Amino acid sequence: GQQVMQIPQYQHVQEGEDFTTYCNSSTTLSNIQWYKQRPGGHPVFLIQLVKSGEVKKQKRLTFQFGEAKKNSSLHITATQTTDVGTYFCAGISGGSNYKLTFGKGTLLTVNP
Amino acid sequence: DAGITQSPRHKVTETGTPVTLRCHQTENHRYMYWYRQDPGHGLRLIHYSYGVKDTDKGEVSDGYSVSRSKTEDFLLTLESATSSQTSVYFCAISEFQGDTEAFFGQGTRLTVV
Numbered sequence: 001g002q003q004v005m006q007i008p009q010y011q012h013v014q015e016g017e018d019f020t021t022y023c024n025s026s027t028t029l030s031n032i033q034w035y036k037q038r039p040g041g042h043p044v045f046l047i048q049l050v051k052s053g054e055v056k057k058q059k060r061l062t063f064q065f066g067e068a069k070k071n072s073s074l075h076i077t078a079t080q081t082t083d084v085g086t087y088f089c090a091g092i093s094g095g096s097n098y099k100l101t102f103g104k105g106t107l108l109t110v111n112p
Numbered sequence: 113d114a115g116i117t118q119s120p121r122h123k124v125t126e127t128g129t130p131v132t133l134r135c136h137q138t139e140n141h142r143y144m145y146w147y148r149q150d151p152g153h154g155l156r157l158i159h160y161s162y163g164v165k166d167t168d169k170g171e172v173s174d175g176y177s178v179s180r181s182k183t184e185d186f187l188l189t190l191e192s193a194t195s196s197q198t199s200v201y202f203c204a205i206s207e208f209q210g211d212t213e214a215f216f217g218q219g220t221r222l223t224v225v
Contacts, residue, residue: 006154031211042202043155045213088154092211099170100145100214104154 003027004091006103014111019076021106023089030092032065032072033100038085046074081110114215115139118203124223131190133220135203137183144186145204145214146170146178148197155202161186162209193224 003026013019023032031050035043047056049065049072056063062075072091076083086105115138125131135144146158147170157170159178167178175197177189190197203217 009152033213042216042219043204043214044216048211048213050211090155090214099157099160099209101157101171102147102155104152 004089004101004103006089006106008106009104010107010109012109012111013079015081016078019079019083019108021074021087021089021108023072023074023091023103025070025091027070029069032069032092033090034063034072034074035088035090035102036085037088037105041085043088076108079108079110081112084108084110114205116203116205116215116217118201118217118220120220121218122221124225125193127194127224128192131193131222131224133188133201133203133222135186135188135205135217137186137205139205139207139215140183141205141207141215142183143206143209144180145206146176146186146188147202147204148172148199149202149219150199158188158201190222193222195224198222198224 005024007022033048034046037043047063052069053067054065060077064073086107088102088105090100090102117136119134145160147155149155156172158176161167161180179187201220204214206212206214
């Protein structure tokens with residue numbers, strides 16, 4: 001079945017440093033979504049990418065979807081303590097079952 | 113936040129007992145999902161529903177059953193709870209299947225002793 005792999009599993013940075021998490025799928029994805037989960041909270045939708053090579057920005061966050069639609073990345077510039085949490089990618093492959101498959105997530109901690 | 117409520121929020125139960133978790137939504141979204149979250153495993157889909165009385169299995173459905181008799185309610189039942197089912201359970205809803213954002217409930221922390 002479809003697998004979505006995410007690296008790294010953990011990342012600790014000093015406040016002000018950049019952060020990147022990567023997501024790779026074993027199959028071509030119809031789209032990819034990114035979610036953030038604060039400690040003790042629930043996942044919250046950040047963005048969806050649909051087009052090959054798509055790049056979207058939300059303030060300090062930059063999201064990319066690979067040309068082959070099998071990988072994606074989330075880059076945070078100049079991290080802040082408010083960025084702490086686990087970032088998940090979730091992919092959907094085509095076919096009759098359009099189910100969201102989540103990566104295992106990257107836990108980001110920020111040292112002030 | 114989307115109108116999605118999970119109950120109970122916390123539960124401790126004994127091995128072998130049946131347990132039912134409830135997800136209630138006020139958004140009238142067609143699709144509803146149950147995920148479990150465990151350290152090192154991320155979010156894994158248990159079952160999902162694409163309409164009233166229409167459900168399908170996810171990747172970790174063994175030991176779980178679901179029912180959806182009304183649009184707003186999606187129930188997850190552990191027929192005979194085991195310690196391996198100790199987890200945090202999240203319900204999610206979406207208006208369309210998979211290609212729109214999913215809204216998650218607050219989660220239910222279930223401990224099986």
